[in-house]
Amino acid sequence: METVKRPGGRSARVRDAVRQATLAELAERGFGGLTVENVAERSGVHKTTVYRRWGNVEGLIADALELAREEPWPIPDTGSIEGDLRDIVRLVRTGFDDPEAGPVAAAFVAAAMQSPDAARSLHGFLAARHEQSAQVVRRAVARGELPEGVDAHEVIRVAIAPVYYRLFVSHEPVTQDDADRAAAAALTAARAGVL
Amino acid sequence: METVKRPGGRSARVRDAVRQATLAELAERGFGGLTVENVAERSGVHKTTVYRRWGNVEGLIADALELAREEPWPIPDTGSIEGDLRDIVRLVRTGFDDPEAGPVAAAFVAAAMQSPDAARSLHGFLAARHEQSAQVVRRAVARGELPEGVDAHEVIRVAIAPVYYRLFVSHEPVTQDDADRAAAAALTAARAGVL
């Protein structure tokens, strides 16, 4: 007999409540202020239960990231690689700028810096995002806008990296112009066959 | 009378001991494992003293960053902007790869994500580094290798950003080829007048 668990009852409700509470706490206090105890209280689930199922703060983060991974990501299709790339980088910028989703996204990045588990989760999450975004580059190659051998993932990386750098490393403000410039730089390099 | 404090005595020794201990702890346990208590014990300074002078872990980080800021940074001068840029990006990569200095540097980045104080310190630190690195670009302009209106700081940023992105956001391995490619992409964009 296959002891397949089908979580449709109490466990599922607990899981959802904790996930929601984690996201809410993350939005309010950021990663540094995330506590198992606070998540437990907010979710209405007893803290020992949270400790047993999620272990610690890192577990909560990893689980929340898995949830976020399933949300669809609007890939732009403006007709030109120039517009598509620009929109992707803008989307990254505004995503972190958003007063609601921004802190949560930033918390994920912060968490990944201190927890190998969270780092793996974020890596997987971004790999999925990159794979979707890379499609934009492949379309451009098909249209003849970019040379054949271009590394789609690398183009995306080079385009968005300066935005992340300003946000999380140098801690400078990021304008839309900054985002557009980064997209343009990546595009130029891609066209020249450097990427 | 100018009540100028000249810290050449006990206070200075305490300060140095704490700074050293902070760096050592950071190297061993990273930012997440940094504790005022551990720093106090390792330095031989009583923990109440550390708490009163540095306040908390963030204060220790900010102070250590100020110390690191004074260390000189070897600006390459290969004769061409291509070589200079490449060496700068390689230097960033190897800096975080170094088993001794790497964890400390990574800890600074992690700390800046959770503490506005540390963020300011890191911002200042990197601003100084960037200003030095930008010289390489200005030399290139003087030699006619790059167009006049190029934004020196932006060239540096675009060049090193992909390395930081891989290290601290997507958590992918970073090869020397990756570093060289990022430098080449930034250079191409700069030559084309995009940066």
Added chain:
DNA sequence: ATATAAACGCAACTGGAGTTGTCTTTGGAG
């Protein structure tokens, strides 16, 4: 409908980070 094992709730406990009041040391001015 009922049995049962997993999941959850609960209260009490543990340990360590951070705080406070007070005493002691020390560097430097006169």
Added chain:
DNA sequence: CTCCAAAGACAACTCCAGTTGCGTTTATAT
């Protein structure tokens, strides 16, 4: 040399994140 204010050492305390043992609920298989 003497004095004294600033800085440090010390011990005792508080508080909260995380743990443990055990009783209770509940989803699911039969």
